[in-house]
Amino acid sequence: MSDIKKVVVLGTGVLGSQIAFQTAYSGFEVTAYDIDDDALAAAKERFAGLVTTYRNEVPGAADGKADAALGRLTYSSDLAAAVTDADLVIEAVPEILDLKREIYRKLSAAAPEKTIFATNSSTLLPSDIVGATDRPDRFLALHFANRVWQFNTAEVMGTAQTSPDVFDRLVEFAGEIGMVAIPIHKEKAGYVLNSLLVPFLNAALELAAGDYAEPKDVDNTWRIATGAPMGPFQIYDVIGLNTPYNIMVNGDEHAQRMAAWLKENYMDKGKLGLAAGEGFYKYR
Numbered sequence: 001m002s003d004i005k006k007v008v009v010l011g012t013g014v015l016g017s018q019i020a021f022q023t024a025y026s027g028f029e030v031t032a033y034d035i036d037d038d039a040l041a042a043a044k045e046r047f048a049g050l051v052t053t054y055r056n057e058v059p060g061a062a063d064g065k066a067d068a069a070l071g072r073l074t075y076s077s078d079l080a081a082a083v084t085d086a087d088l089v090i091e092a093v094p095e096i097l098d099l100k101r102e103i104y105r106k107l108s109a110a111a112p113e114k115t116i117f118a119t120n121s122s123t124l125l126p127s128d129i130v131g132a133t134d135r136p137d138r139f140l141a142l143h144f145a146n147r148v149w150q151f152n153t154a155e156v157m158g159t160a161q162t163s164p165d166v167f168d169r170l171v172e173f174a175g176e177i178g179m180v181a182i183p184i185h186k187e188k189a190g191y192v193l194n195s196l197l198v199p200f201l202n203a204a205l206e207l208a209a210g211d212y213a214e215p216k217d218v219d220n221t222w223r224i225a226t227g228a229p230m231g232p233f234q235i236y237d238v239i240g241l242n243t244p245y246n247i248m249v250n251g252d253e254h255a256q257r258m259a260a261w262l263k264e265n266y267m268d269k270g271k272l273g274l275a276a277g278e279g280f281y282k283y284r
């Protein structure tokens, strides 16, 4: 298995910028690719923000290490030039299947044979996308959680066609960039994290929306009785209420009732979660 030295991240939004920065922070040369100069200007702002976040939140980052990461990042809006010598491409473009397939077709035409392709998709399976690549053996999912420097899991999930060597190499790579690799033996929608988290969060919402218990008391139960650091409604606040709302509003009748409850009692009052200063809880 060839070494991984040059990494390209496609899409420099919320997650792509974090993945690119964390990878550069860990010592790799990283090219951040996005569609145009405006998107790259936004990426530079995100990276500058991450320098501050790392200095404040990551032990050891204050001594210039976070600033040094910036020096290992280059920027490109030319896909072919960006991937010309890439060992690994991590894709974090919007969660739209047709868009992902289009970018993998272009990427397959442009990247050298050695390049491994990894998707950070949360809800699409790698087998939904693999047909758009020219290298099913070198394609798999590498799924990060938001705030990669803090919530540092990297779920590794291939298709039946992914080469075991490539899979193992990405498990190793995840460790090299400071992640705890979670190898997943076969495809599973939601990976491990969301297979656990989504039913848990739904159950909590049913308790509150059904007027069985207050959100804070649901959280108290979970924290006190299990020793967990956070309750489900604290987790909702961190995620932001928009994401679960958008999923539920397109679901079945029951899910739509839950969405309506969230909207009426919280979202319409500007209580959108931690980033908005208030959700189920108030934040300073």
Ligand code: NAD
Binding pocket: 010, 011, 012, 013, 014, 015, 016, 033, 034, 035, 039, 091, 092, 093, 094, 095, 099, 103, 120, 121, 122, 123, 143, 144, 145, 146
């Ligand atoms: P985002 O909307 O914040 O960022 C997407 C970026 O992709 C933008 O910078 C956009 O300009 C760029 N882009 C659009 N079209 C492109 C193209 N054709 N080529 C290259 N770049 C293009 O999205 P996000 O939240 O960072 O999500 C990206 C991926 O990461 C999705 O697959 C999502 O499921 C996954 N993910 C997101 C989270 C999260 O919490 N946001 C967590 C885990 C995984």
